[in-house]
Amino acid sequence: PSHILGTNRIFRIACIPGDGIGIDITKAAIKVLQKLSDTVGTFTFDFEIFDWSSTTFKERGYYMPPDGFEQLKAYDAIYFGAVGWPDVPDHISLWGLILPIRNSLNQYVNVRPTRILRGITSPLSNCPPTSLNWVIIRENSEGEYAGHGGTTHAHSSHTIATEVSIFTRIGCERIFRFAFETARSRPRKKLTMVTKSNAQRHGMVLWDQIFAEIKEEYPDVEVDKMLVDAMTVRMVLHPQSLDTIVATNLHADILSDLAAALSGSIGIAASSNLDPTRENPSMFEPIHGSAPDIAGKGIANPVGAFWSAAEMVRWLGFEEAANVLMECVENVTEASIKTRDLGGEKGTEEVTEAVCLEIEK
């Protein structure tokens, strides 16, 4: 496949529902995407379901088969539900599936848009919908998720273990360029860079240095720099002062969950794991997890899944169709057809049907 922008064609989508509510919401996303392509008519999806999950891990001993990456490379995009189940240690499940895909398919950018959708209220009392409209650009290939580190003197009274964060010049340059391009494409042309170089004086200092270099290439973008701890304060107390945000793998992981909460619920938040070179398929996933406590009960919020689906449609070249889908989703939230996490009482299917009906209109 070309992984390039297309019109009027068939896109092959690899779907990995994974575990828990990942299964419920992937089903919902497929339904809505099918309805969208039927209605818009300029593209078609060919969905293939991959059963890679904690269930198959327990049967087979692996999440992805040895040729898993090769298989995925044959698709135009990947749609991912969630992974993780109580009877498999989280670091096994995550490093068995989602993290290697991000790393091996060169998906070095994770884009996490946040805004307050119509009909949803922020838990902040002083936050009208217009004052929270952010895009968080997360470094997705190195930093605190490099996977390096180890344990010495295990099972002794003097065990020591390390986590090694790795920052490379190329890794920093490419994420900052992507962040500046994103900031430039938005009306406010404003980029906030997050760091913790006051306490972490090696890798984080390189991160700062390269940011200072790259910003020279973008004189039209207004920049500022925040320490990650102070950034949480600014997000809560001055949300309107922020627009595009760039942060390391871990910092953005934390800040994007906070952003989701401030915009109403973790259940609505979307993410795109992008390979901007388009040599590999990109992957789209809601930012919530597998939520074992509500799995299979039909009450998971599919909005984050729909938003992620819309971002996939956008990435495949259909900006207008993506906007239509988001319009429909917001018509539904505005009509108070919402799941419990948003104070509603509808189930996953009812919300899904309502979005499908909106698309038909």
Next chain:
Amino acid sequence: PSHILGTNRIFRIACIPGDGIGIDITKAAIKVLQKLSDTVGTFTFDFEIFDWSSTTFKERGYYMPPDGFEQLKAYDAIYFGAVGWPDVPDHISLWGLILPIRNSLNQYVNVRPTRILRGITSPLSNCPPTSLNWVIIRENSEGEYAGHGGTTHAHSSHTIATEVSIFTRIGCERIFRFAFETARSRPRKKLTMVTKSNAQRHGMVLWDQIFAEIKEEYPDVEVDKMLVDAMTVRMVLHPQSLDTIVATNLHADILSDLAAALSGSIGIAASSNLDPTRENPSMFEPIHGSAPDIAGKGIANPVGAFWSAAEMVRWLGFEEAANVLMECVENVTEASIKTRDLGGEKGTEEVTEAVCLEIEK
């Protein structure tokens, strides 16, 4: 000095105002502490001011003199303002003063209480004062602040830099025991442990393992475990579900700033850097920084400084006097004698005078 609990005696306090508003608020704290000892009458403070700061660094080339730690060890406690100034890189100033003190004086616990003081409103719309009452126990001696790491191929096109987080068995055991003791001493006996072991599979996994061991020693404490990203969501959406929290150096740094914002302002938050063995003096500091933008203007919020001073008084053995001080501070905030960050219009001195007047009553 003994660093042990005392009654009716003179305490020698090393004061390091540092930079920016650190100077304003240390002055305010000393005034209030003096008023408190004059009024209560069972203890006296002997304050010694240390001029260690970014200003003296630029003159002398160092923040602390070579015998700095030895000097500090002669005191019963340390009161710290803030350090950092725009013309010194942050990693130089922080590693020149505050971080080595925490590390070298064995202050392996950082306690960060958070609650909504009378007269202060949370930015969360659904958060009455009673639903936010937390103590964050921060690991203060290792983890992401171990200082390890380095840079290879500097100034080349392929620079790589690392940050190494270090977790040791003893470091984990002692912080968890302190956290369990804290949880046990509070009415709800509830401890939430924060981790990111799903993505960080070496050091964070050791952290989890040792937590699982130590919790066996405290069967009367209810525990749960949260991923740091999901924790921000819980703090925003379900604040009443939390009580005592234990987290790594970096995670707790971020979460405690968020906690301060959710309780109204970073300007009110206090912290205690404790050596629980009492072999070394402990250090008390508001969690805000030097705030160059408002330094010297007389508008810095001294509440975090007073709260930190109260925690110092408590640590020195005067629980009742500490409570009196906090009562007086809250009488003042309730009377709307507040600085701008809290929506008021008073200056540092007016708030300080008001607290002194309350103490006299």
